Amino acid sequence: MTDTVSSPAAAPKRRFQINDNWAPWMVGIGALVIWELACRIFAIKPFVLPAPTAIAASLWKWHEVIAVHAAQTLYTTLLGFLLAVVGGLALGVAVGYSRFLYKALYPILIGFNSVPKVAIVPILVIWFGIGTIPAVITAFLLSFFPIVVNVAAGLATVEPEMEDVLRSLGASRRDIFFKVGLPRSMPYFFASLKIAITLALVGSVISETIASNSGIGYLMLNASARFDVPLVFAGLFVVAVLGVLIYAVFAMFETRFTGWATRAQAIRFEGGG
Amino acid sequence: MALAEPAAPSTAGPPQDHFVSIRDVDLVYGRGETGMQALGGASIEVQKGGFAAVVGPSGCGKSSLMKLVTGLLPPTKGTISVAGKIVDGPVNVAGMAFQNPTLLPWRSTLQNIMLPLEVVEPHRRKLRRNRKDYEAQAHDLLAAVGLTGFADRAPWQLSGGMQQRASLCRALIHQPELLMLDEPFGALDAFTREELWSVLQKLWMERRFTVILVTHDLREAVYLADTIHVMSARPGRIVASRKVPLAYPRTLEDTFKPEFVDIVHELRHHISRERQAVS
Numbered sequence: 001m002t003d004t005v006s007s008p009a010a011a012p013k014r015r016f017q018i019n020d021n022w023a024p025w026m027v028g029i030g031a032l033v034i035w036e037l038a039c040r041i042f043a044i045k046p047f048v049l050p051a052p053t054a055i056a057a058s059l060w061k062w063h064e065v066i067a068v069h070a071a072q073t074l075y076t077t078l079l080g081f082l083l084a085v086v087g088g089l090a091l092g093v094a095v096g097y098s099r100f101l102y103k104a105l106y107p108i109l110i111g112f113n114s115v116p117k118v119a120i121v122p123i124l125v126i127w128f129g130i131g132t133i134p135a136v137i138t139a140f141l142l143s144f145f146p147i148v149v150n151v152a153a154g155l156a157t158v159e160p161e162m163e164d165v166l167r168s169l170g171a172s173r174r175d176i177f178f179k180v181g182l183p184r185s186m187p188y189f190f191a192s193l194k195i196a197i198t199l200a201l202v203g204s205v206i207s208e209t210i211a212s213n214s215g216i217g218y219l220m221l222n223a224s225a226r227f228d229v230p231l232v233f234a235g236l237f238v239v240a241v242l243g244v245l246i247y248a249v250f251a252m253f254e255t256r257f258t259g260w261a262t263r264a265q266a267i268r269f270e271g272g273g
Numbered sequence: 274m275a276l277a278e279p280a281a282p283s284t285a286g287p288p289q290d291h292f293v294s295i296r297d298v299d300l301v302y303g304r305g306e307t308g309m310q311a312l313g314g315a316s317i318e319v320q321k322g323g324f325a326a327v328v329g330p331s332g333c334g335k336s337s338l339m340k341l342v343t344g345l346l347p348p349t350k351g352t353i354s355v356a357g358k359i360v361d362g363p364v365n366v367a368g369m370a371f372q373n374p375t376l377l378p379w380r381s382t383l384q385n386i387m388l389p390l391e392v393v394e395p396h397r398r399k400l401r402r403n404r405k406d407y408e409a410q411a412h413d414l415l416a417a418v419g420l421t422g423f424a425d426r427a428p429w430q431l432s433g434g435m436q437q438r439a440s441l442c443r444a445l446i447h448q449p450e451l452l453m454l455d456e457p458f459g460a461l462d463a464f465t466r467e468e469l470w471s472v473l474q475k476l477w478m479e480r481r482f483t484v485i486l487v488t489h490d491l492r493e494a495v496y497l498a499d500t501i502h503v504m505s506a507r508p509g510r511i512v513a514s515r516k517v518p519l520a521y522p523r524t525l526e527d528t529f530k531p532e533f534v535d536i537v538h539e540l541r542h543h544i545s546r547e548r549q550a551v552s
């Protein structure tokens with residue numbers, strides 16, 4: 001009590017920030033503790049639900065093998081994602097730039113996106129065999145759609161007045177594209193990267209569980225066939241960590257390169273007139 | 274864009290003293306049965322260095338008229354000429370500003386103002402070599418509208434009124450002979466709006482570009498314009514043109530004088546008659 005009285009201005013703010021930063025960690029650690037206790041108290045069999053300590057032990061025991069497979073998964077994920085960025089950006093710009101291409105391609109893209117990609121993996125296996133290539137292609141197929149849609153949407157949000165100002169000065173479509181359309185679509189592009197990289201990881205792991213002899217997906221499938229459930233969970237943990245890390249990297253890119261978008265938005269919401 | 278009439282320019286060319294001349298212009302959006310006539314026989318003449326205001330009921334085609342004059346749209350019928358030339362494409366000699374200031378959030382205020390220079394000839398070619406001179410001009414303009422010291426701010430750091438000042442600078446940076454304003458102060462509060470009237474009037478008196486101002490604020494029209502054109506409901510045409518015989522520079526004090534108030538009343542009368550014609 002005396003603490004809060006001695007620094008009345010700083011105290012509420014500091015406490016609020018501590019809550020902010022530590023809340024997810026505390027919830028996470030709390031959940032692990034409850035999990036561990038539940039496993040011990042109810043004597044749950046490790047092949048049904050291994051305790052966190054058992055998973056950690058497995059993680060440590062197999063860490064060299066896991067590292068090799070994780071590297072493979074990361075490799076196919078990033079390669080598929082890279083192809084999706086190039087292809088998605090090109091197609092998004094084309095669709096956003098040309099009304100004809102928009103009309104021609106958009107329904108096809110939507111249709112394509114509603115196909116479950118798992119169903120494509122067997123076909124990829126017929127064409128390319130099992131291994132790296134189907135995983136890269138599956139990662140690509142899953143992740144390129146959000147990039148296309150976001151870039152196209154960004155290009156479509158150019159204000160008509162802005163276009164009038166520039167066109168009346170004799171600007172070509174190309175001028176307007178480079179001066180307004182493309183920069184305007186960058187926040188959409190970077191926002192889509194976060195989603196796309198996560199989907200690429202999903203694609204890689206799916207493909208590895210179906211058709212591969214390496215990668216975390218394969219490792220997990222293999223472990224579950226041997227009833228090594230702690231190792232399955234260890235694989236799951238590694239995938240989760242990978243997912244969070246790559247998401248964080250691209251979220252950082254987003255704020256770094258297109259911070260103006262979020263700041264401009266915040267002001268616009270505040271200032272009504 | 275083809276000419277609407279096979280005109281013989283030597284005889285049908287506009288007289289020298291009319292900088293903008295809109296003659297008997299129709300504009301139909303869409304084609305055939307679904308076509309919607311926005312303008313029907315609109316005619317306006319604006320002298321070089323003149324300040325014309327266009328008022329009228331909402332949806333009567335005022336913004337469409339702006340697009341015709343700047344060459345963004347071809348008229349369905351009639352001719353438009355600007356600076357002695359029949360308009361058959363984007364005119365280049367015009368600056369435009371709208372109710373929405375449309376500043377680009379990833380550029381600083383100065384970079385926003387200099388945007389037209391990156392597009393319009395001949396500045397586009399000269400910009401790289403003469404960057405310093407152009408920047409000096411931009412700073413002068415910023416000073417003229419009261420934005421000294423805001424050049425490096427991002428647009429979202431400016432208030433609505435300041436953004437509109439910057440938008441005005443952007444419209445004037447390439448020293449256009451014609452300034453087209455479409456309800457530029459419509460979204461601002463009354464005090465800011467009146468401040469900007471005097472900023473605009475000062476700029477106009479110093480530089481004497483020709484102005485066409487679309488507005489729904491009758492006091493604004495009378496304060497600023499030398500001639501006010503009242504448009505009918507859609508399809509729009511001009512039903513009355515009124516000269517404003519008050520001396521420049523006009524002040525806020527003038528807006529309370531009987532001559533001023535009488536003109537506002539007269540215009541209001543015209544507009545309400547036009548609005549009744551619709552309903």
Ligand SMILES: Nc1ncnc2c1ncn2[C@@H]1O[C@H](COP(=O)(O)OP(=O)(O)O)[C@@H](O)[C@H]1O
Pocket residue numbers: 302303309311330331332333334335336337338507
């Ligand atoms: N691009 C367009 N296509 C079809 N109709 C339009 C278009 N632009 C404006 N209109 C119609 O033309 C009429 C005049 O519009 P506008 O010139 O914007 O009027 P104002 O600026 O006087 O309110 C309105 O009824 C509007 O709905």
Ligand SMILES: [Mg+2]
Pocket residue numbers: 335336455
């Ligand atoms: Mg309008």
